[in-house]
Every structure is written in C-alpha cells, then in structure tokens.
Amino acid sequence: MKSGSFMSEKSAKIFVAGHRGLVGSAIVRKLHDQGFTHLVLRTHSELDLTSQSDVESFFATEKPVYVILAAAKVGGIHANNTYPADFIGVNLQIQTNVIHSAYKHGVKKLLFLGSSCIYPKFAPQPIPESALLTGPLEPTNEWYAIAKIAGIKMCQAYRLQHQWDAISGMPTNLYGQNDNFHPENSHVLPALMRRFHEAKANNADEVVVWGSGSPLREFLHVDDLADACVFLMDQYSGFEHVNVGSGVEVTIKELAELVKEVVGFKGKLVWDCTKPDGTPRKLMDNSKLASLGWTPKISLKDGLSQTYEWYLENVVQKKQ
Ligand SMILES: NC(=O)C1=CN([C@@H]2O[C@H](COP(=O)(O)OP(=O)(O)OC[C@H]3O[C@@H](n4cnc5c(N)ncnc54)[C@H](OP(=O)(O)O)[C@@H]3O)[C@@H](O)[C@H]2O)C=CC1
Numbered sequence: 001m002k003s004g005s006f007m008s009e010k011s012a013k014i015f016v017a018g019h020r021g022l023v024g025s026a027i028v029r030k031l032h033d034q035g036f037t038h039l040v041l042r043t044h045s046e047l048d049l050t051s052q053s054d055v056e057s058f059f060a061t062e063k064p065v066y067v068i069l070a071a072a073k074v075g076g077i078h079a080n081n082t083y084p085a086d087f088i089g090v091n092l093q094i095q096t097n098v099i100h101s102a103y104k105h106g107v108k109k110l111l112f113l114g115s116s117c118i119y120p121k122f123a124p125q126p127i128p129e130s131a132l133l134t135g136p137l138e139p140t141n142e143w144y145a146i147a148k149i150a151g152i153k154m155c156q157a158y159r160l161q162h163q164w165d166a167i168s169g170m171p172t173n174l175y176g177q178n179d180n181f182h183p184e185n186s187h188v189l190p191a192l193m194r195r196f197h198e199a200k201a202n203n204a205d206e207v208v209v210w211g212s213g214s215p216l217r218e219f220l221h222v223d224d225l226a227d228a229c230v231f232l233m234d235q236y237s238g239f240e241h242v243n244v245g246s247g248v249e250v251t252i253k254e255l256a257e258l259v260k261e262v263v264g265f266k267g268k269l270v271w272d273c274t275k276p277d278g279t280p281r282k283l284m285d286n287s288k289l290a291s292l293g294w295t296p297k298i299s300l301k302d303g304l305s306q307t308y309e310w311y312l313e314n315v316v317q318k319k320q
C-alpha cells in the first residue's frame with residue numbers, strides 16, 4: 001500500500017529518536033539533503049526514552065507530525081550475549097513509550113526499526129518477511145530479537161485497532177560513519193576496522209578475529225538504509241514489516257580480508273574459536289522493497305573505504 005505525502009511536507013515537524021547514533025545521524029543527514037527543515041532532536045541526556053513520563057511530556061509539548069525511531073540499546077554478538085536484561089528491557093521500554101505516546105499525541109506516521117535477527121536461526125535463505133515467528137531464534141540475540149518482534153507487533157496492533165500509520169523496517173547488518181568502534185561491544189565490521197588499524201599502527205604481526213570465519217552476513221551501508229527509511233516514510237503504509245538489505249553476503253573470513261586490505265594491514269589473521277559464531281547465515285529476501293521501487297547504491301568495497309576515511313579523520317585524529 002502506498003501513502004506518498006511525506007516528501008511533500010518538507011516543513012513538517014519530524015522527531016528522529018537516536019539522532020547521534022549510526023542510523024539516526026544518517027537519517028538526519030538524508031532528511032537535511034532532501035530539504036526537510038523542521039527536525040526535532042533530543043540527546044539521551046536531554047530525554048531518556050526509557051522514562052514513560054518524560055516521553056509523554058515531550059510528545060505533549062512538541063507534537064511532532066512524523067517519528068523515525070532509531071534509538072535503541074544496540075551492540076554486537078558479545079554485548080547481546082552479555083547484557084540480555086538490558087537488550088530486552090531497555091528496548092521494550094523505549095519502543096513502548098515512543099510508539100504509545102506518538103499515537104496518543106496525534107503523530108501522523110511512525111517508522112520503527114527492527115533488525116534481521118528477528119528471524120529464526122534456521123530460516124529459509126534468502127529470508128522472506130513471512131519467516132517471522134516460524135522457528136526458534138539464535139540464542140546469542142534472542143532477548144534483543146524478542147523486543148524487536150514486540151515492536152513490530154505493537155505497530156501492527158495500533159494499525160489494526162486505531163487505523164494508525166505505524167510501519168516497521170528490518171535492516172540487515174549496518175556500517176558507516178558514526179558507528180560504535182568499541183573493541184568488545186561493537187559489531188564485527190567496526191571492531192575489525194579498529195583492530196586492524198591499531199595492529200598496523202603498532203607493527204603487530206597478527207590480528208585475532210572471533211569465531212570460525214564461516215558465518216555469512218549481509219552488510220548495508222547506513223546511507224543506503226537512511227535513503228530506504230525516507231523512501232518507506234513516503235511510499236509504504238502496509239501492515240507487514242519490510243526487509244532492508246543489500247542482497248550481497250560475505251563470510252566473516254571474506255569480510256576480515258576485505259577490511260584488512262582497506263586498512264593496509266600486512267600481518268596474519270588468527271581465529272579465536274572460543275568466541276561464538278552466532279547465526280550461520282542471515283541473507284534477507286529484499287524483493288518486497290525492490291518491488292516498491294527501492295534498491296541500494298553503495299558497494300561494500302566503496303562503503304568500507306569511505307568508513308575507514310571517516311574513522312581516520314574523526315576517531316584516530318581526534319585522539320591525537
Ligand atoms: N547497527 C546495526 O548494524 C543495526 C541497527 N539496527 C537498528 O537501527 C536502530 C539504530 O541502531 P544504531 O544507530 O546502530 O545504534 P546506535 O547505538 O549507534 O544508536 C542508538 C542511539 O539511541 C540512543 N539511545 C539509546 N538509549 C536511549 C535512551 N534510553 N534514551 C534516549 N536515547 C537513547 C543512543 O544514545 P546514547 O548513545 O547517548 O545512549 C544512540 O544515539 C536500532 O533500532 C537498531 O536495532 C538494525 C539492524 C542492524
């Protein structure tokens with residue numbers, strides 16, 4: 001189902017929740033590029049989205065017209081596995097508060113972002129939207145996945161009961177500027193970029209990479225995701241969530257070799273098989289979004305080079 005008025009309302013008030021994160025910052029850049037003039041932004045310290053009363057008074061006062069929910073407790077396989085209570089609890093709180101107050105205060109349309117980890121561990125590949133809730137989840141991220149599934153279902157329930165335009169996008173693994181480069185808690189791509197960079201700077205002979213190297217992952221540049229989010233806000237008002245991926249998958253070993261090349265590290269890789277592999281494969285079926293008219297533009301090679309340049313200028317140089 002198409003809606004099609006978002007792009008014609010460039011002065012409408014838009015709340016981008018999580019605007020300093022990887023995804024939120026890319027969405028803000030995209031909205032500015034597209035000529036949107038009235039973004040409402042709050043840092044975590046200005047507005048804690050886990051506080052129901054604070055979220056409620058924010059919506060009562062600001063009354064945004066559109067909401068893009070890119071605030072969440074996010075992390076890689078180790079963080080998900082180590083802090084299950086935070087990943088389920090914080091995410092349920094943020095999304096429940098924002099979705100309910102947005103509905104209550106007359107928001108016209110809301111986009112909720114989930115993740116490809118909502119699908120069963122052994123889902124058919126590529127994974128269609130219809131695979132949701134058809135099998136057991138991957139244990140390393142089931143707490144986060146359950147929260148994200150609840151978010152999809154909340155959007156669907158509010159649409160059914162209140163005819164409210166809440167939609168959900170399910171991005172694949174993302175990367176790009178403003179990513180989290182924490183050594184343990186980040187996702188694989190920024191973790192390896194940092195590790196290879198530091199190994200090169202310290203003339204180290206080897207770099208440790210987690211797991212067996214055999215899992216397959218699909219990576220999408222965050223600027224492509226932001227473009228897809230704006231597209232969905234404008235063009236999609238359906239009940240079902242929509243997959244957002246690149247359609248290209250690589251093994252973790254191939255990814256490690258690519259990052260190594262982009263960074264220019266000359267040593268060898270050592271695999272730490274005490275670390276979990278996680279789900280063996282999660283390539284999404286992106287045909288629904290393609291049939292609506294959206295496809296990604298940034299190749300993994302170009303995206304990696306761009307991200308490394310950003311990392312050098314914004315993380316490495318700022319530390320010096
Ligand atoms: N990164 C990825 O690979 C993927 C991400 N996604 C989804 O995209 C969305 C954004 O993820 P991403 O940009 O990577 O995450 P980030 O961690 O980069 O950004 C999340 C943002 O949310 C804010 N935030 C967290 N908790 C609160 C809170 N209690 N109150 C207010 N703000 C808060 C953070 O602020 P602060 O840092 O100050 O706490 C941060 O700005 C999430 O819904 C995630 O599930 C989906 C698939 C893959």
Ligand SMILES: C[C@H]1O[C@H](OP(=O)(O)OP(=O)(O)OC[C@H]2O[C@@H](n3cnc4c(=O)[nH]c(N)nc43)[C@H](O)[C@@H]2O)[C@@H](O)[C@@H](O)C1=O
Pocket residue numbers: 074075076077078080115116117140141144172173174184185186187188189191192209210211215217252275276277278279
């Ligand atoms: C987006 C998605 O992200 C998470 O799922 P994931 O795809 O498993 O995420 P990941 O990026 O952390 O790992 C991908 C693969 O890479 C391997 N790996 C190698 N070396 C490092 C490494 O140094 N760090 C990390 N994190 N992983 C490494 C790692 O062992 C695994 O096999 C979800 O929890 C959930 O948050 C979610 O939705």
